[in-house]
Each structure stands twice: as structure tokens, then as C-alpha cells.
Amino acid sequence: MRPNLRLLATPFTVIFLLFTSTIVLGQSTLTADQEDYLPGSTATLTGTGFQAGESVTVQVVHADGTPDTGEDHDPWIVIADNNGSFITTWHVCEDDCVGSLLKATADGQASGRHAETFFTDANLNSVSVGTASQSVNYGTAASVTYTVSVKATGSGTGPTNVTLNVTGLPAGVTYSFSSNPINFTGPTTIDVTLTLSVQNNTDVPASPTFTVTATAGGTSKSGTGTLTINRHPVTGSITADNKVYDGGATATILTRTLSGVLFGDDVSLSGGTATFADKNIGTKTVTATGLTLSGTKVGNYILGSTTATNSATITAKPLTTVFSIADKVYDGNTSATITNRQLQGIIGNEKVTLTGGTATFSDKNAGAGKTVNVVAPMSLTGADAGNYSIGTIGSGTASITVRTATIIYTVSDKTYDGTAAATIASAVIPSADVDPLHGLIAGDNVTVDFSSATATFASKDIANTQPQPVSASGFILTGSDGPAPGGNGNYQVNAVTVFSASANIAQLPITITFTASNKIYDGLTSATILTRTLVGAIAVDAGKISGSLGTATFDTKNVGTGKTVSATGFTLTGSAKGDYILVPSSATTIANITPRGLSVIAQTDNRVYNGTTSSAVAPIVPPLQTGDNIATAPTQAYNNRNIGTNKTLTASGLVINDGNEGNNYSITYTSNNTGIITVRGINVTAQTDSRVYNGTANSTAAPVVDVLQVGDNIATAPRHVDNNRHPGTGTTLAASGLVIQDGYRGNNYS
Numbered sequence: 001m002r003p004n005l006r007l008l009a010t011p012f013t014v015i016f017l018l019f020t021s022t023i024v025l026g027q028s029t030l031t032a033d034q035e036d037y038l039p040g041s042t043a044t045l046t047g048t049g050f051q052a053g054e055s056v057t058v059q060v061v062h063a064d065g066t067p068d069t070g071e072d073h074d075p076w077i078v079i080a081d082n083n084g085s086f087i088t089t090w091h092v093c094e095d096d097c098v099g100s101l102l103k104a105t106a107d108g109q110a111s112g113r114h115a116e117t118f119f120t121d122a123n124l125n126s127v128s129v130g131t132a133s134q135s136v137n138y139g140t141a142a143s144v145t146y147t148v149s150v151k152a153t154g155s156g157t158g159p160t161n162v163t164l165n166v167t168g169l170p171a172g173v174t175y176s177f178s179s180n181p182i183n184f185t186g187p188t189t190i191d192v193t194l195t196l197s198v199q200n201n202t203d204v205p206a207s208p209t210f211t212v213t214a215t216a217g218g219t220s221k222s223g224t225g226t227l228t229i230n231r232h233p234v235t236g237s238i239t240a241d242n243k244v245y246d247g248g249a250t251a252t253i254l255t256r257t258l259s260g261v262l263f264g265d266d267v268s269l270s271g272g273t274a275t276f277a278d279k280n281i282g283t284k285t286v287t288a289t290g291l292t293l294s295g296t297k298v299g300n301y302i303l304g305s306t307t308a309t310n311s312a313t314i315t316a317k318p319l320t321t322v323f324s325i326a327d328k329v330y331d332g333n334t335s336a337t338i339t340n341r342q343l344q345g346i347i348g349n350e351k352v353t354l355t356g357g358t359a360t361f362s363d364k365n366a367g368a369g370k371t372v373n374v375v376a377p378m379s380l381t382g383a384d385a386g387n388y389s390i391g392t393i394g395s396g397t398a399s400i401t402v403r404t405a406t407i408i409y410t411v412s413d414k415t416y417d418g419t420a421a422a423t424i425a426s427a428v429i430p431s432a433d434v435d436p437l438h439g440l441i442a443g444d445n446v447t448v449d450f451s452s453a454t455a456t457f458a459s460k461d462i463a464n465t466q467p468q469p470v471s472a473s474g475f476i477l478t479g480s481d482g483p484a485p486g487g488n489g490n491y492q493v494n495a496v497t498v499f500s501a502s503a504n505i506a507q508l509p510i511t512i513t514f515t516a517s518n519k520i521y522d523g524l525t526s527a528t529i530l531t532r533t534l535v536g537a538i539a540v541d542a543g544k545i546s547g548s549l550g551t552a553t554f555d556t557k558n559v560g561t562g563k564t565v566s567a568t569g570f571t572l573t574g575s576a577k578g579d580y581i582l583v584p585s586s587a588t589t590i591a592n593i594t595p596r597g598l599s600v601i602a603q604t605d606n607r608v609y610n611g612t613t614s615s616a617v618a619p620i621v622p623p624l625q626t627g628d629n630i631a632t633a634p635t636q637a638y639n640n641r642n643i644g645t646n647k648t649l650t651a652s653g654l655v656i657n658d659g660n661e662g663n664n665y666s667i668t669y670t671s672n673n674t675g676i677i678t679v680r681g682i683n684v685t686a687q688t689d690s691r692v693y694n695g696t697a698n699s700t701a702a703p704v705v706d707v708l709q710v711g712d713n714i715a716t717a718p719r720h721v722d723n724n725r726h727p728g729t730g731t732t733l734a735a736s737g738l739v740i741q742d743g744y745r746g747n748n749y750s
Contacts, residue, residue: 028084030106030115035153037119039094047106047115050084054110060090063103063118069096080108124162125153127214129194129225138232138300139262141200146225150182150214151189159184159216164192168210169227172202182214196227201263204229204300231302234260234293236269240286240312245387247347249276251286251312258293260304265297272306276314281387283313318391319352319380320344325359325372325398330490332441334361336372336398343380345391350384359396366403366490372396402492405429405477406438407448411455411470411501416462416508416579418538422455422470424501429477444481446491452476457505460540462579467502507581510536512547516565516591521664523625527552527565527591534572537580544576554593558660562590595666598622602636602651602672609680609748611709613637619651619669628664631657638675642744647675679750682706686720686735697721703735708742708749715741 028049037043043060050056059075061068072093078086090104105116130147152159160183166175178193194212205227213222237259241252251274258269272291276284291306324340336359346352356378362371373395380388409427427450432439440446453474475493476483483489513535517528532547552567568586599622605615615636624630632655639648649672656662682705689701703718716739723732740746 028106028108028111028113028115030104030117032104032117032119035119037092039092039097041092043090043092043104043119044087045090045104045106045117046085046087047078047080048083048085049115050080050086050106050108050113051111052080052082052084054080054084054108056080056086057107057109058088058090058104060102060104062096062100064101066096066100072097120153123152123159123219124214124216124221125151127151127212127221127223129212129223132226132228135228135230136198136202137230138202138204139200142198144196144198144227146194146196148177148192148194148212148223148225149189150192150221152184153187159219162214162216164212164214166194166196166210166212168207169196170198170202170205170229172199173197173227194225198227198229202229203297204231206299231300232260232262233304234258234267234301235304236291236306236308238269238272238274238286238288238291238308238310240274240288240310242313242315245279245281245314245317245347247279247350247387249279250274251276251288253288256291261301265295265300267293267295267297267301269303270294272308276312279314279387281314281316283311286310286312316387316389317345317347318389319346319354320392320394321354321357321374321378321390322394323357323359323372323374323396325396327399327401329401330364330366330403332364334364336361336396338374338396343388346384346388350387351382352380352385352388353382354390355379355381361398361400364400365488366400368399368401369397370400372398402483403441403490404438405440405446405448405491405493406435407450407472407475407493409450409453409455409472409475409501411472411503413467413504413506415506416460416538418460418540418579420457420460422457422472422503424450424453424455424472426450427453427472427475440491444491445479446477446482446487447479449476449478450474455501457503460579461576462505462507466504468505470501470503472501505579507579508536508538509583510534510580511584512570512582512587514547514550514552514567514570514587514589516552516567516589518592518594521557521559521593521596521625523557523627523658523664525554525557527554527567529567532570534580537576541574541576541579543574545572545574545580547571547582548573554591557593557664558658559593559595559664561592563593565589565591593664595664596625598624598654598656598665598667599670600634600651600654600667601670602649604672604674604676605636605638605649606676607678609641609643609677609709611641611711611742611748613639613641615649615675617649619654621654624656624658625664628656628658631655631662634669636672638677641677641748643677643679643748645676646673647677648673649675677748680709680748682708682740682749684718684735684738686733689720689722689733693725693727695725697723697725699733701733703738705738708740712740712742712748715739715746 030047033044055077057075061073078088080086101120103118107114128149133145136142161181163181164177174197176195182190208226208228209224211222211224213220237257239254241254253274256269261267270292272288274286274288276286288308293301293303322342322344323338326337326339338359341354343354357374358376359372359374407427410425412423412425427448429440432441453472455470455472458469477491481487482491513533515530517530529550529552534547537545548571550567550570552565555564566588570585572582601620603617605617619634619636634651634654636649636651651669654667656665658664685704687701689699699720703720718735718738720733720735740749742748
């Protein structure tokens with residue numbers, strides 16, 4: 001976009017620089033020099049009422065929804081003069097503006113004032129459709145004409161080759177124009193004649209409006225016209241159904257018929273509500289209202305009247321009689337009492353009452369839902385009785401309930417057995433003289449069989465107070481007047497049994513067994529009870545009773561297997577303990593006393609070789625049980641008599657005095673591997689000698705050897721020699737050559 005005369009703002013800019021005062025005028029305005037322009041021409045825009053010297057943004061855009069494309073729609077800036085006015089121009093675009101409604105806007109950047117104006121680009125302006133030459137009736141063919149006016153505006157020659165077409169016509173309607181296409185030579189209006197050809201079976205349109213469109217190039221203008229097709233009138237008639245009186249005047253339409261339908265069209269009479277002249281019985285006029293048309297061609301017709309009449313009959317409504325009969329306790333006769341008379345089928349709250357009738361059971365015997373017949377004349381009374389009749393006379397039902405007998409019984413005492421079961425000893429029904437409501441009627445044959453009855457103590461447990469009450473059930477009545485199938489069913493056992501019996505529950509004697517823990521000899525006879533088991537307790541009391549306490553002892557303190565253990569002082573514990581008595585409260589079992597392990601530990605020793613394995617050090621013996629002592633202390637010995645280190649020392653020989661020859665202990669001996677035997681020093685002493693020179697240094701005298709350890713001996717005796725062979729006194733004699741036989745190559749000696 002390029003504003004053609006943007007330089008027009010320059011003089012005003014200069015003036016603004018010379019006069020800096022701000023002039024604020026009234027309402028801002030923006031005007032164009034024409035209402036319509038040719039494409040490519042220049043539009044002059046004049047703005048007033050802005051702030052003096054402010055920048056004003058001017059822009060031209062489409063006002064008819066056409067997209068704005070091209071630079072001609074870009075905004076540009078002009079400067080308002082000292083009066084707050086400006087003049088600028090705009091190039092009328094040739095591409096997207098032809099035939100468009102355009103809007104020019106001006107926005108003061110400092111004042112925030114806004115003004116706008118509208119104008120068009122020269123082209124088609126409008127299309128208008130005149131009134132129809134006539135209306136059309138459905139079923140009659142016709143031609144309808146209209147005057148169509150097409151207007152072009154602007155200063156040019158106007159559009160040419162403008163084509164006309166019509167849309168929105170009912171199916172089957174064709175059209176033609178007196179001239180099509182049309183050509184303009186300037187801004188003017190051209191009138192042409194539109195002719196619509198309507199067939200006799202053209203459907204009445206849902207909307208009478210159609211559209212005529214004129215198109216010049218990419219520009220179209222439209223106008224609307226109206227084609228009226230009048231609906232064809234038809235007449236409806238009905239028949240009504242007879243009915244039984246229902247308290248209302250509503251009637252049911254039986255058939256609906258239409259006359260005047262054309263072409264076999266799918267249209268029929270439907271809907272509507274019918275009403276008798278009044279609600280009472282008799283032959284009446286029936287009037288239907290609200291009738292309507294339906295079908296696929298319903299839009300082509302109009303119902304002459306939505307009302308139709310005929311006649312039908314209302315007959316009396318038969319009512320069913322219903323009787324309520326009072327139940328009764330068996331009394332030996334069939335008489336029944338009517339407690340309520342009702343009629344089924346009365347409409348709403350209408351006043352109709354049933355009177356009369358006598359009721360009788362089908363027989364005298366007890367039974368549920370027994371048939372009760374009602375006889376004797378009956379009649380209807382009440383304000384609305386005339387519209388009703390007695391139809392079905394219903395029989396009633398009622399029950400002759402069984403006479404309930406009271407049972408008086410006795411119960412035997414028992415020993416606690418873990419249940420609340422009781423044993424019935426006898427049972428009878430008192431006479432009606434004693435119990436008028438539940439006793440046996442004189443002359444009736446009913447006895448009590450209690451062989452399968454069950455009686456129950458108030459608690460299975462022994463109560464603090466004895467005797468305790470007993471309830472019972474399961475009594476069987478026998479005899480010709482007793483329950484079916486053996487009797488006629490006129491008696492039954494009273495559901496609420498009279499608790500006329502009581503009995504005692506004695507404690508159940510039980511015994512106890514136990515197991516004792518084996519133990520290691522501890523010098524005592526005391527035993528530990530491991531488990532306690534009750535013998536004879538009822539299974540139902542599992543977890544509710546158990547043995548407790550008790551003191552157990554072995555027969556002796558000594559080691560042994562299967563030793564007798566005796567326990568006394570057992571008691572009972574648990575929630576059910578009151579139901580039992582422990583007889584006796586003592587018991588025996590067997591258990592083992594095993595020897596007490598005793599480890600005798602050899603101690604380290606360090607001595608000089610003495611030819612034996614003996615050790616003078618005493619092994620360590622752990623403490624014995626109270627009352628026991630050492631009869632013979634243990635000793636220890638080396639594994640051999642020879643010298644060495646890390647030699648094994650082994651203990652042995654412990655004898656214990658425990659009253660059981662030491663059998664209450666299991667003795668083990670623990671060796672020590674740190675023993676030492678060191679070499680024994682031995683002296684070989686040379687002896688004085690005096691001899692005649694013999695040319696050698698040898699001496700015939702024997703050296704003296706220290707005493708050896710028992711069992712050792714000299715294998716080779718030592719000898720000695722002078723320090724030289726020459727005669728002289730005070731010579732030195734030296735001993736050597738001793739070999740000892742000690743079983744260790746003489747290494748035990750130094």
C-alpha cells in the first residue's frame with residue numbers, strides 16, 4: 001500500500017513546528033470524497049477533530065468479510081495540522097476490492113481518538129426481487145412473474161456479462177429471465193422479468209423464500225423473492241368406540257377418514273381427543289377435537305376443521321364383590337363372620353355401596369385360606385349406583401386356625417455332658433376347664449407324644465443356683481383330633497411352651513494325665529510338668545477347660561530311663577471348669593534323668609626328664625552337684641617320657657561318690673597339648689690316676705657317671721686320657737665317650 005499524497009502532510013508538519021500549541025477540537029471525523037470508486041482510482045480522505053500535531057494512523061480494510069491482501073491495506077501515518085485536521089489519499093486497489101464495501105479508519109496516537117468512514121469500489125451494488133404476480137394453489141399449475149432489479153454504482157461504465165440465477169426453489173419449479181446475461185454502460189439499474197413455472201403437484205415449500213443472484217466476474221449480489229403455494233383443504237370424519245362406564249366422558253376414536261386428498265398423496269387424519277356428551281350410561285354424541293394431518297405430503301394440505309362428531313354407547317360397569325372374612329379358632333361349626341364388604345372396579349371416589357350377604361365356611365375343620373361362600377340377596381346403593389351393576393360375586397377366604405395346646409412336662413436330672421439337652425420324663429395337655437384358651441376340648445381325642453421332643457436347660461453349664469429351668473419343643477400330638485395326617489388337624493402344640501419343669505446338672509468327674517520333662521542329673525528329685533491332658537472332658541469344651549498347677553517329683557534323684565514321676569495338686573482352669581470335678585487330682589508318668597556331663601581338663605606342665613610320663617600337676621574338675629564329692633582325684637600323664645615341647649597331657653582316674661557309683665555323671669577328659677619335658681643334665685667326672693709312662697695318654701682309671709633314671713643304662717662306658725703322654729705330675733685327665741641307652745638315643749640327657 002502507498003498513500004498517493006502523503007507529501008500533503010509536509011506543509012502541515014512545518015506549520016506544526018512553527019506553532020507548538022495543542023488544539024483539541026470536538027468529535028473526530030473521517031470522510032471520503034466519494035461513496036464509490038472505480039478500481040485503480042484515488043480516494044481522498046479528510047480527518048478532523050484530532051490533537052494538533054499528533055501522528056494519526058490511517059488504514060483501509062474490507063468491511064464485508066473479504067480477506068485483506070496486498071500492500072494497499074497496510075496502515076500509514078499522517079500528521080495533524082494545528083487545527084487537528086489532515087488530508088491524505090488512498091489508491092483504490094484493483095485486485096481484492098472490486099465490488100467490496102471498504103472501511104477507512106483514523107486513530108490519533110497521542111489523543112487516542114478514533115474516526116472511520118465507509119465507501120465502495122465501483123461494481124454491482126444490489127439485486128432486488130419484486131412481488132409475485134399471483135399466488136398458487138396446490139393441485140393447480142401456474143406461471144408466476146417477478147420484476148428483478150439489478151443495480152450497479154460508481155463512475156465507470158459498469159460491469160458487463162452479468163449472469164443471473166435462482167436458488168432455493170421447490171423441486172419441480174423451473175425459471176427463466178427475460179434477459180440473461182445483462183450488460184451495464186454506467187451506474188444504473190436494469191430491470192428484467194423472472195418467470196417461475198409451477199407444476200400442479202409441486203409441494204408447498206417449507207419456506208416461500210428463494211434467492212436471485214447476479215454475478216459479475218468475482219463479484220456477486222443477491223436479493224430474495226417469495227413464492228406462495230397455498231395448501232389444499234381437506235375434510236375429516238371419525239367413528240367412536242362404545243365403552244363400559246369408566247367415570248369419565250373420554251371416548252376412543254375408532255376410525256379416522258379424510259376426503260379431498262389429491263394424487264393419492266400420503267396424507268391421513270390423525271390425533272385428536274374424543275369426548276362423550278356426558279359420563280353417564282346411554283347412547284351419546286361423541287365430539288372429537290384437535291384432529292391433525294400426518295403423512296409425507298402433509299405440508300400440501302390444510303384441514304378444513306379440527307373437529308368432528310359421531311355417536312356411541314356407554315354401558316353399565318359390572319363390579320366384582322369382595323368380602324373380608326374374620327379368621328377364627330377351631331370351634332366345631334362352619335359359621336363365618338363378614339368383616340368388610342367391598343366392590344372392585346368403582347371409579348375414583350364415586351359413591352357405591354354393597355349390602356347384604358351371609359357367609360359360611362366350606363366345613364368346620366381347621367385350615368388356612370378356606371373358602372367362604374356368601375349367599376342371600378345383595379344390592380348396590382349410593383349416589384352413583386345407577387352406572388354400575390353387580391357382576392362376579394366373589395367368595396371370601398379365611399382361616400380356621402388350629403387350637404393351640406399347652407404342654408405341661410417334667411424333666412430328669414443329669415450329669416454335665418457339654419450340652420443343654422434335657423430328658424423329658426412326662427408330658428400332658430391340661431383340660432379346657434383348666435386352660436380355656438389352650439386346653440383340650442371335652443370329647444376330643446388328643447394325646448402328647450414326647451418321644452421325639454427336645455428339652456433344653458437354660459444353660460448347658462452348671463448354674464450357680466440349681467435346679468434350673470428347662471424349655472422344650474418338638475412335642476407331637478396324636479389321636480383322631482390331633483394334627484394331620486393322623487388326625488383332623490384341629491390342634492397344634494402351643495408355640496409358647498409353659499416352663500413348668502426344672503432339673504439339676506451335676507459336675508462331670510474327669511481325670512488328668514501329664515508328661516514330665518526329661519532332665520540332666522542335678523542331684524534333686526524335682527521334676528518339671530511338660531503337658532497336662534484332661535481325660536473325659538466333653539469335646540465341645542475344647543479350649544474352655546484345661547489342667548493347671550501340680551507338683552511333680554522323680555522316684556529317686558539318680559540317673560535312669562523310664563523313671564516314675566508322681567504329681568499332685570492338679571486343679572482345673574478355663575471358662576468351663578465349673579462343669580467338671582477332677583477325680584483324683586494326682587497322676588503318674590515316666591521320664592528320664594540323663595547323666596550330667598563332666599569335663600576333666602588336663603593342665604599344662606613343664607619339668608625335667610625323669611624317665612617317666614608322670615605329671616605332678618592336678619587336672620581341673622568342675623564343681624559337682626550338692627551332696628556329691630570326689631572319691632579319687634584324677635591324675636594326668638605325658639603321652640611319652642621323652643623330652644619335647646607341645647607334648648600331650650591326658651587326665652584320668654576320677655572317681656565320684658554320688659550314691660550311684662558315679663553313674664550320675666558322664667566324665668570326659670580334655671587333653672592339653674602344651675606340655676614340656678626338658679633335658680636332664682648329667683655329670684661324667686674324671687678320676688685321678690697315677691701310672692708308669694707307657695708311651696700313650698690313655699688312663700686305665702674309669703670316670704664316675706651320675707646315677708641314670710630308672711630304666712636307663714650305660715651302653716658305652718666313658719674313658720679318660722691325660723692331656724699328654726709324658727711323665728709328670730698335675731697332668732689333666734679328661735673324660736669322654738659315654739653312650740646312654742634311654743630309648744631316645746640318649747637325647748633325654750645333656
